[in-house]
Amino acid sequence: MTDQQADGGTQPKFRRIVLKLSGEALRNTENGDPIDGDILQTVCAEVKKVHALGVQVGLVIGGGNIFRGQLGAQHRNVDRTTGDTMGMLATTINGLALMDCLEKIGVPVRVQTAIPMDKVAEPFILRRAVRHMEKGRVVIFVAGTGNPYFSTDTTAALRGSEIHADCIMKATKVDGVYDKDPMKHKDAVKFDEVSYAEAINRRLKVMDTTAFTLCMENNVPILVFNMHEADSIVRAVQGERVGTLVHHVK
Numbered sequence: 001m002t003d004q005q006a007d008g009g010t011q012p013k014f015r016r017i018v019l020k021l022s023g024e025a026l027r028n029t030e031n032g033d034p035i036d037g038d039i040l041q042t043v044c045a046e047v048k049k050v051h052a053l054g055v056q057v058g059l060v061i062g063g064g065n066i067f068r069g070q071l072g073a074q075h076r077n078v079d080r081t082t083g084d085t086m087g088m089l090a091t092t093i094n095g096l097a098l099m100d101c102l103e104k105i106g107v108p109v110r111v112q113t114a115i116p117m118d119k120v121a122e123p124f125i126l127r128r129a130v131r132h133m134e135k136g137r138v139v140i141f142v143a144g145t146g147n148p149y150f151s152t153d154t155t156a157a158l159r160g161s162e163i164h165a166d167c168i169m170k171a172t173k174v175d176g177v178y179d180k181d182p183m184k185h186k187d188a189v190k191f192d193e194v195s196y197a198e199a200i201n202r203r204l205k206v207m208d209t210t211a212f213t214l215c216m217e218n219n220v221p222i223l224v225f226n227m228h229e230a231d232s233i234v235r236a237v238q239g240e241r242v243g244t245l246v247h248h249v250k
Helices: 037-052 069-075 080-104 125-135 154-161 195-201 210-218 232-237
Strands: 014-019 056-061 109-113 139-143 166-172 193-197 222-226 244-247
Touching: 014 037, 014 154, 037 056, 037 080, 037 232, 056 125, 056 166, 069 080, 080 109, 080 139, 109 125, 125 139, 154 166, 154 210, 166 210, 166 232, 193 195, 193 222, 195 244, 222 232
Parallel strands: 014 056, 014 166, 056 139, 109 139, 166 222, 193 244
Antiparallel strands: 222 244
16 A cells, blocks of 8 residues: 555555556547647546555556557558657657646656657656556556557556556546447447457457457456546446456456
């Protein structure tokens, strides 16, 4: 338990988590602003609540609100490797925005990058990241894995495996994993839990296959939930049934 644990509260179910946010979650869909100040404040307020419980938090943010490498290759005549590098830099911009906002509301933060840029952030060093968490600091992992052709979902799976996270919490626009897109199909059925193998075999589009496989091999459960529901992260870390759990189903 870390020093910031709230006295007398419910003991969290998870000691250490990786929270995966999409870059698109920061976008204002009405005016197109890639980083909306109000949305940023709301996201950081939720992170602060989890941090106040004494949970060690690693955070992985995507870059799709600014540039997505694969789409750049398809629609903007940008080479995939170049596009992915641009996307990794976009995650760094988002990470710095989260850092600034969290610091302003009293949450200690460190940003670690997979691409060396020493004037911007620390390099990713595993033991240093774990030490930061043990000292009660949120660690934001940016620049993906540092390699093209790997998504930020895979980054979350990799960092979660490396730091021995108890759970990867993937924030989405819907309240869990469905057998088909609930935005398009009214008869979509939600899973309360699903095995890694079934998620891969049914090609459930919550995380990519590489991320699912990495989590399966390292036994890191994935909780998929709706970030827009108030206190959803807090309720999840306290053990309430929220969203869909992807794990080894017995």
